[in-house]
Amino acid sequence: MPAYVAGKPPAERPGLVTYKLSSNENPYPPLDGxxxxxxxxxxxxxxxxxxxxxxxxxxxxxxxxxxxxxxxxxxxxxxxxxxxxxxxxxxxxxxxxxxxxxxxxxxxxxxxxxxxxxxxxxxxxxxxxxxxxxxxxxxxxxxxxxxxxxxxxxxxxxxxxxxxxxxxxxxxxxxxxxxxxxxxxxxxxxxxxxxxxxxxxxxxxxxxxxxxxxxxxxxxxxxxxxxxxxxxxxxxxxxxxxxxxxxxxxxxxERQAELLARVDDLTVERARVVEGVRAAGWDIPDAQGNFVWFALGSEDRCAEFAAAADEAGLMVRPYAPEGVRVSIGEVEANTRFIELLASLPR
CATH class of the missing domain: 3.40.640.10 (Type I PLP-dependent aspartate aminotransferase-like (Major domain))
Known part of the structure; x- marks a missing residue:
């Protein structure tokens, strides 16, 4: 029986803040109270x-x-x-x-x-x-x-x-x-x-x-x-x-209004990520969750993509051989990821 594979935490990078974009977690802490x-x-x-x-x-x-x-x-x-x-x-x-x-x-x-x-x-x-x-x-x-x-x-x-x-x-x-x-x-x-x-x-x-x-x-x-x-x-x-x-x-x-406002913020950030990804020349599906998907089509491409992200202090989630999933994280993490895409082969 295959084991369930959870998203891995990022490796430490001296002088660089690392981010976990591998588990579709909410980057915000729980609601106030x-x-x-x-x-x-x-x-x-x-x-x-x-x-x-x-x-x-x-x-x-x-x-x-x-x-x-x-x-x-x-x-x-x-x-x-x-x-x-x-x-x-x-x-x-x-x-x-x-x-x-x-x-x-x-x-x-x-x-x-x-x-x-x-x-x-x-x-x-x-x-x-x-x-x-x-x-x-x-x-x-x-x-x-x-x-x-x-x-x-x-x-x-x-x-x-x-x-x-x-x-x-x-x-x-x-x-x-x-x-x-x-x-x-x-x-x-x-x-x-x-x-x-x-x-x-x-x-x-x-x-x-x-x-x-x-x-x-x-x-x-x-x-x-x-x-x-x-x-x-x-x-x-x-x-x-x-x-x-x-x-x-x-x-x-009991805090539905706060929840909906927070989710709205996340979807706005998701839209920014999708726009940035596509502007960098990548074709990705419409994103309706709190993540984006890259259909890469081979184990080698998935491994190379994940390794490049890891080197940049970003842990993503490969699903070889189909592709790689990247969660919507903190604004800085998302910006760094968009910038990374420009250097990766499509």
Whole structure:
């Protein structure tokens, strides 16, 4: 079984500030007041957390205006991926997803003993939803649609998703992975919450790791029809969402206005990076997450690109042989990266 590969930290460079652009982390610290709430909660770590995470469930229910019974929490959205695949597939089943996409998908499928069906993304890094629909067979139990797609950064539209869902048999579970939903700025963007309402086979995944800047606390959640949400809660490890993470999640949801302002700032910086990258002569897909994608097409080019960035004090994330993903980081890091591109072979 392949191990999940996390983004590496940058190597120290004497006289040079180094930056980590390899993990799609939020470059900003948690929202004002969240750290204080988390610190207060840490005073209670001698006690087990609320196993039912009642306060955080209620906060999510109110935030999205969905019943509590349609919410499931876990230790990051990646844990929910493993729970979904483990609950709904087995050795005779297939799981369909685009490739390249989130690297946890094939690992979760292999762990469940099921078969991964990888449908290549288009030349511009988008989901080929028609080909994915054609890949569904009587053995298919789960389909993942990652939008924005990690690592290519492209998103499907609501019209495309609706047309795809119309082709999917009702017994096949469709997981709409929206870890980067808050960063989307495009016409006809997917509304995951509206999409799962009234459907018996759609699950939406969200996380506090990206837009909320709580990656270190590991809190993800699913919005799904009540029977599916109940299954996910049953599959979760007991006390999986710790007491500090629960408190930070609730405090973050109370600060939505600040969150949206911060995300707006990040998308403005993303636009600057995309403009700078293209001005340097690089052709990249539209970026709807908090990262940009370089389709390089070979292991050698990926390694050379990553090594040049590392030498400049920037750690990026190679996905050889397909390409390299670069997170939107601090302004100085982004500027240095844009300047570096001018010296790299296209």
């Amino acid at each position: 969240v750290v204080e709430v988390a610190a207060e909660a840490a005073r209670r770590v001698n006690r087990y957390p609320d196993a039912g995470s009642a306060e955080l469930y209620e906060a999510l229910s109110a935030s999205y205006q969905v019943p509590v019974e349609e919410v499931a929490l876990s230790t990051g959205a990646v844990a929910l991926i493993f729970q979904l695949v483990s609950a709904y597939t087995g050795p005779d089943d297939e799981v369909v997803f685009a490739w390249r996409s989130f690297e946890a998908y094939p690992i979760a499928v292999l762990a469940a003993g099921a078969t991964a069906v990888k449908v290549p993304v288009t030349a511009d890094g988008r989901h080929d939803l028609d080909a994915m629909a054609d890949a569904i067979t009587e053995r298919t139990k789960v389909v993942f649609v990652c939008t924005p797609n990690n690592p290519t950064g492209t998103s499907v539209t609501q019209t495309e998703l609706d047309a795809f869902l119309a082709k999917v048999p009702e017994h096949v579970l469709v997981v709409v992975d929206e870890a980067y939903a808050e960063f989307v700025r495009m016409d006809d963007a997917v509304d995951g919450v509206a999409t799962y309402r009234g459907r018996s086979n759609v699950v939406v995944l969200r996380t506090f790791s990206k837009a909320y800047g709580l990656a270190g606390f590991r809190v993800g959640y699913a919005l799904a029809p009540a029977p599916i949400a109940a299954t996910l809660r049953a599959m979760a490890l007991p006390f999986g969402v710790n007491v500090v993470a629960q408190a930070a999640g609730v405090a973050s949801l």
